[in-house]
Amino acid sequence: MGFQLPKDFFFGAAMSGPQTEGAYNKGGKIRNVWDLWSDERISDFHNRVGSYVGNNFYEKYEEDFKSFKDLQLDSVRTSMQWSRLLDENENINMEGVEFYNKVIQSAKNNNIELFMNLYHFDMPEYLYKKGGWENRETVEAFANYAKAAFTTFGKEIKYWFTFNEPIVEPDQRYRHGLWYPFLKDAKRGMNVQYNISLAHCLAVGEFYKAKEKGLLHEDAQIGLINCFAPPYTKENPSAEDLEALRMEDGINNRWWLDIAANGKLPEDVFATLKEVDMLPEMRAGDSEIFKLGKVDWLGFNYYHPSRIQAPKERFDENGHYKFSDTYVWKDAKMNVYRGWEIYPKGIYDFGMKMKNEYPHLKFFIAENGMGVENEGRFKNEDGEIQDDYRIEFVTEHLEWIAKSIEDGAQCLGYHYWGLIDNWSWSNGFKNRYGFIEVDLTNQYKRTYKKSAHWIKETIENNKSN
Ligand code: BG6
Numbered sequence: 001m002g003f004q005l006p007k008d009f010f011f012g013a014a015m016s017g018p019q020t021e022g023a024y025n026k027g028g029k030i031r032n033v034w035d036l037w038s039d040e041r042i043s044d045f046h047n048r049v050g051s052y053v054g055n056n057f058y059e060k061y062e063e064d065f066k067s068f069k070d071l072q073l074d075s076v077r078t079s080m081q082w083s084r085l086l087d088e089n090e091n092i093n094m095e096g097v098e099f100y101n102k103v104i105q106s107a108k109n110n111n112i113e114l115f116m117n118l119y120h121f122d123m124p125e126y127l128y129k130k131g132g133w134e135n136r137e138t139v140e141a142f143a144n145y146a147k148a149a150f151t152t153f154g155k156e157i158k159y160w161f162t163f164n165e166p167i168v169e170p171d172q173r174y175r176h177g178l179w180y181p182f183l184k185d186a187k188r189g190m191n192v193q194y195n196i197s198l199a200h201c202l203a204v205g206e207f208y209k210a211k212e213k214g215l216l217h218e219d220a221q222i223g224l225i226n227c228f229a230p231p232y233t234k235e236n237p238s239a240e241d242l243e244a245l246r247m248e249d250g251i252n253n254r255w256w257l258d259i260a261a262n263g264k265l266p267e268d269v270f271a272t273l274k275e276v277d278m279l280p281e282m283r284a285g286d287s288e289i290f291k292l293g294k295v296d297w298l299g300f301n302y303y304h305p306s307r308i309q310a311p312k313e314r315f316d317e318n319g320h321y322k323f324s325d326t327y328v329w330k331d332a333k334m335n336v337y338r339g340w341e342i343y344p345k346g347i348y349d350f351g352m353k354m355k356n357e358y359p360h361l362k363f364f365i366a367e368n369g370m371g372v373e374n375e376g377r378f379k380n381e382d383g384e385i386q387d388d389y390r391i392e393f394v395t396e397h398l399e400w401i402a403k404s405i406e407d408g409a410q411c412l413g414y415h416y417w418g419l420i421d422n423w424s425w426s427n428g429f430k431n432r433y434g435f436i437e438v439d440l441t442n443q444y445k446r447t448y449k450k451s452a453h454w455i456k457e458t459i460e461n462n463k464s465n
Helices: 033-040 057-070 094-109 136-153 168-175 186-212 239-262 267-275 286-291 345-357 388-406 450-464
Strands: 010-014 075-079 113-117 159-164 221-226 297-301 306-309 333-335 340-342 362-367 411-417 436-439 445-448
Touching: 010 113, 010 362, 010 450, 057 075, 057 094, 057 445, 075 159, 075 411, 094 113, 094 136, 136 159, 136 186, 159 186, 159 297, 168 186, 186 221, 186 239, 186 286, 221 239, 239 267, 239 306, 297 411, 345 388, 388 411, 388 450, 445 450
Parallel strands: 010 075, 010 411, 075 113, 113 159, 159 221, 221 297, 297 362, 362 411
Antiparallel strands: 333 340, 436 445
């Protein structure tokens, strides 16, 4: 297909604090839920690599920002760790402030715009033990944390985000039992999703309070990042398949999009939740909180579509109502290492959804990438990983992005996920995403893969064309 992106289209990369920093118990950082899980059940993690390591960004950030600059990136997103910025009494940890100030300075020195996200699945342990997102106290605590971050770093950072993928913890920890504490309880999952939504809204409220007080950069913006995977159903769907699609889209996508664009939750979704006794615990006055949740723009993380059909069973194993089942499309091309379908056109379909349903909300691709196992086998005689599959993956996605912009999508930029190989939750370092390899056996040494040279050239060409 080939692509030409607008000249002011930005290119960058995304990462997160808990997946890169390491130094899990240094610099006054308190434990988070990943440290707790790693301590309790290390064998759950691939090769027993728990939350402790990251890719040593804590010590390597200077070198990394130099590489980002060398690769021609204009921006990089990471997340601040709640457990590094605040202690258990919600007081500022000055060593944490010092570290993030050094990171911010290093980004500036290298002309990289730093996008700062506040939460990437990393609940401090003491809050998790009080019920985590099931407890409304945590919602308040998050607003305080956001306020502390805005107040401390407000003048230094332009682009803030409240959450990365707020749908993931309700799904992984509470509904599907995949992450600690391994629950399969759809109703608790709904409460968690609801409380995270409130936390987002209160944090946006804190952002505007800080702005009014003149504590923020004059161009500061607030956003929300989610994996709004466009759902698809079968070619000749039944009414039940279409109903499954409505609720899948409602809970995973429109829930967040309606908060972000309109400051409210989707009414049709709540009407259905009421009918099937799945409403979260709501309090009087919550609708006022939701009004705070509108944002300046969105980040869209895209790896794979979701393929949905009517559920085979009406209720799940815990007696909760089921809205849908997934299925594997017969023509699906798979990333076999991650078990995710590769469907670049999904990125275009999301762009068209935004154009048609949320025309005033701009967005950028906040994550997109390909994790591959055992990449050592692709090394050439000079020891460079020849990751042509990754180049092909990114090219195809950029082509569909370019087409979506041509057709009216307001997509402003692209961040690749995991520019430098990083720790991938319970998968540890199994699947590598980076354009830059990390050698775990040699002090986290960084080495460019073939794709690093390619992205550099691609960005240069796009800017000069
Ligand atoms: C996104 C997350 O969902 O996918 C990242 O924001 C994550 O944190 C990335 O690393 C890739 O998924 P995984 O599970 O292979 O690391």
